[in-house]
Amino acid sequence: MTDTIPAKNNCSQYRDSGRAGSGLENEEEFVDLLDEQRRSSDLGFALRTFNPNPFKGASPCSTADLNKAVLESQYLRYMVKEIAMETGSSVEEVREEACGILEEMSQNLQLGFIRLMAYVLSKVFKRLFTSIFVNTEGLNTLQQAIQESPVILMPNHRSYVDFLAISYILFSYDIPVPVIAAGTPLAGMKMIGEILRRSGAFYIRRAIGSDKLYWAMLSEYVKTIVRRGFAPVEFYVEGLRSRTLKSLIPKIGMMHMVLEPFFKGEVYDITLVPISISYDRVLEESLLAHELLGIPKPKESTTGLLKASKVLQEDYGSMHVNFGRPLSVRQLCQGKINRCQYNLIPRDLPQKPNAETQDCVNWLAHLMVRIQEEGSVVSPWSLMACLLLQTPITVLSQEGLLWHLLTEKTLWLRKLALDFGARLNWPGQVPDSDVMSSTVAIHRSVVHRKAGCVYLVREEEPARKRPISPEEGVIRTAAAVLMLASYRNQSIHIFLRPAMLATAIHITKTTQRDELFTFFCFLQDVFSNEFIFIPGKSSQDFEQACFLLKKCGAVHISQQEVLVSDVGLEVLSFLRALLQPFIESYQVMFRYLCEEEVHVLSEKQFLPAVRNVATKLILSGDLHTYEALSSDTQKNVLVALRRLEIVTKLRASEQNEYRVNKAAVRRIENILSGEIPPQMLQTTPDARL
């Protein structure tokens, strides 16, 4: 088959959906779901007629039918036999085990429980949020898409509330509620686990590793649901809840599972619906910051949830759920997948996807995350967080930042963000000063305003006998800074590409486009696990960066050169400063890796050791960012270096031990600090399943 569709098509497809427009004014209408709920009874809402139109080809499928179909599938029978052979156990034993896995996994969607959830959630959401904004346009197209082919809902994952909110919204709009891939810890919660199961959640273990039977069960389960099409499937392509509120590099295992029925021709098409959920304030904000500092998150439990009920007292502002334009997998994959590859092996048998397929799935997964980013709605608070983080910490914690200065800068940044095509949630009818004030009010856990100044809030320490050590002081400040950083991350995708170009201009001190492009690519390689870059789209990313900087008047662009304009300095220095914490944090870790005596290190040692080094540097005043303390950043460095094959995992090692190529790390460090010119680092795109 020779489907040769030029690549730019795909690019424009996502551009259309991600759309680089201006603020919300021109966007399709967002309406407040809670507004209506507040005017009617929760009970009435829960008992409303719910009569959605499912996929036209699908017949309803009971849990028992579904589970039976999975267990009796040719694929599973084959896998059970194979596993029995390999492990030396009997087929019956393996089958038994398979049944057990299925029991643990399977959802049990029941309308009654959906109604129960609707009732409870109505109460809870009205407490938590002032509004839940949804785009009705998106819901209408979703409603249609659901009738035409199996639909995969792909929300970003920022809070436990995410999937509850989506089911809640779909229920209120008479759209079939999805079955949802959730993590097993939720299943372990008393009652709640079961209620969620009956509301459509199915549970997936966190670390499946090489458990062949589990993989087989999961993939057949997911594929059967997609093939049957009786309900949309919802899963988080990012795999986890993002602790940093920044998009995570997508996982492609699940993505491949949901796409395979299309690749194998078992369904005509599959529709992907990216969903961007944006919170003014995330329920878990302080938990997240602590986790990043190495303080483990409490285990999900029902009692924990009840204790957390104090969150109900707080104001979390509003929530935006933006249902993206439904995307046809068939169209997206045109020319990227040769479906004939499945012709020579029975489709029921496992077949390792070829490189082309893996690349395509990986690309698609990245594309979806990018669309989620572009669809997310940025709050004034996120813009403020960008600016607060660029203020020296001493000012924030002691002297205080002048309120009118912050206001002025924020309004300036709002304009820049709009120039860059952001979707802003900036209420139009209210004076800007009121918007600013109410924003700060919602986030009083992070900043407080006093006498015309803004201060960073450091959490209350329980009364102690001994004074706080300087190290503990750092951790306390870090918690607050990391919270701010998370909110900055909500908008970082808007500025990221121009910021990388600004950094390149600054470090390389060149105006030559090709040299800047080389450095730009170098940054993409270094930050490959930090930010989302669609594989193979470096030059488009670079072009976009040039275009945006030109658009806001910061640079002049010619055939060969990128010249900084007179008025561009403010924009460029803001953008550079935005990326600075990442660059500094990476440098700290690179130096640590170069200087460390041993050549082999384990992840277990690495994290605390780097944290120590960073703490010392902060105390000595040599490091200006607290973000180097984030375990997320630390892990990202390791992953990026592994991808560049500078750090290699020791095969024999049980404990995630790595060997470090110090010379190579030093070279990267030198490039990053502008001492030597960049060279291409890019290895083959990472597309492991």
Next chain:
Amino acid sequence: MDPLPPFTNTEAAWRPNSGSSSSSDRQRIAQQRLRIIAGHLQRSEDGDSSSTVLLAAECKAQESQKTAEEKTVPRKRHEIMKWNGWGYSDSRFLFNKKGQAEFTGKRYRLSGMIIPGLKDWFEGTFGASLQHKTPATPVLTSSSVPPPTLNEAFVEELKSTGIPFSLEAEDRVFRAHGHCLHEIFALREGKFGRVPDMVVWPNCHNDVVKIVELACKHNEGTSVSSALECPPEETRSIVSLDTSQMNRILWIDEKNLTAHVEAGIVGQDLERLLNESGYCTGHEPDSMEFSSLGGWVATRASGMKKNIYGNIEDLVVHIKMVTPQGVIEKSCQGPRMSTGPDIHHFIMGSEGTLGVVTEVTMKIRPMPEYQKYGSVVFPNFEQGVACLREVAKQRCAPASIRLMDNEQFKFGHALKPQVSSIFTSFLDGLKKFYITKFKGFDPNHLCVATLLFEGDREKVLQHEKQVYDIAAKFGGLAAGEDNGQRGYMLTFVIAYLRDLGMDYYVIGESFETSVPWDRVLDICRNVKARIVAECKDKGVQFSPLSTCRVTQTYDAGACVYFYFAFNYRGLSDPVHVYEQVEHAAREEILANGGSLSHHHGVGKLRKEWMRDTVSNVGMGMLKSVKDYVDPKNIFGNRNLL
């Protein structure tokens, strides 16, 4: 060579209005048998006509006998057949003054009948209207046909051989095309591309040898086959070899049950002549009225009753082909040989690129004693396919078993002729009530399998029961012989119907594939959906007819046929749109594990996928055979490779 190969993309088979009277018992039985087979198709049988003899006539003798024979395919084909449409000139669908559909002529059972449901179906399905006509150019204007490019020396030498030939425009145009949509569409508009420069009618094998020798000597291109389309870039003089006059059965070997036949014979004549001796080949491609034995060989044809008799490759015992390198044939008639790759397989499916098949020895069978149609209604297509799969698994497929999808079921329904008696229509109503109301079948989902049993009476009845029992397991209800018969009729008239559609802005075509069992449902759904989506995408204003049926079962898979037609009002280049959609549909077929073709062949239409289909090495093998056998590309139709 093979002027009407069966892979002209539309198919139709209709038994002829034939039959000969003779006093011998054998012929009487043959008559009877013909009546049985053809009974459902024919309106009446006029028992006149000829005795095409079963003797191996000498070429010269033939010339004198010609007057005594009634040829089904005369040299001047256009005298009885349409030059710009399907089939016989006297048979066609039209909407009469009252707006009712009728089928003209006397040849078929449907001939002269009113078909009341067709108009509504036609207008409803396509959004077409009888007000919007697109009539064809009525007559062929010879002046618009480009004059022949002639190689004088060749013409002179040909004259000296005494083999008849023609330079007339009608003859040349008639042999310039097959029945692909774009070809017929152009003809209806009175447009001709490159047409052959001359038509030659060899009378026997030796004539063919002479012509090929001459062609080689003068580096003449010979052309044939949809596949019939002449390569526009061909600058040499193109000679079209019409083998229709090579239509004799040279001998019948009753001890070994084989018959040696000239390759130009068309299916209906072959069957009729064999029937007179109490035999048949059982090879009944849907185009058997018009397709020839040589054509079957050249394209690897498949017959409706292959479950009993086999496809062409199973039927052929010996082939004689004239190539530029000489004559190729085997030295004996052993039923199977292990002598390296079977050279017959270089010939079968070569699509006229290597030479001219002149004579074939084929298996024959005694005519079956009993034949019975049947049909089964299934609640949905899925159940129907499951049933066919089970039938194939138990290897108890009747002579023919075909499964139509719901759209085709409705189409078949629309083709019901006007019923004369109130009783019949009452019965129909009752049946419909039983199936839809009592059995709860959804009329928008149910589908029908049509069956044809053949053999001893007793065995047929036993077999029938076995098949119906299996069907019952899949929710199938026996739906009577009549429905079965009408199902087969649909196949035959669909090609005529296309011409009707083309009078009213509707164009369409069928194409086929073969596919493993487990993919049948998926391929049917996906290809149909792809057609609909592509039409929408290409700006077709009305929703198309996109339908399929499973027409053959094998141990490991099935043959699936797709029909696709749409109303092209509002499109500036409908044929191009059609071609884009068909192209997309073929891509979809291949992506779903279907083959490039089950029996239509490759021609030029599907050439682009050959390399992917047979691999580079496979392509090289085929090329090297072509290079050896025909280094000067005398058989220059450029099919296949």
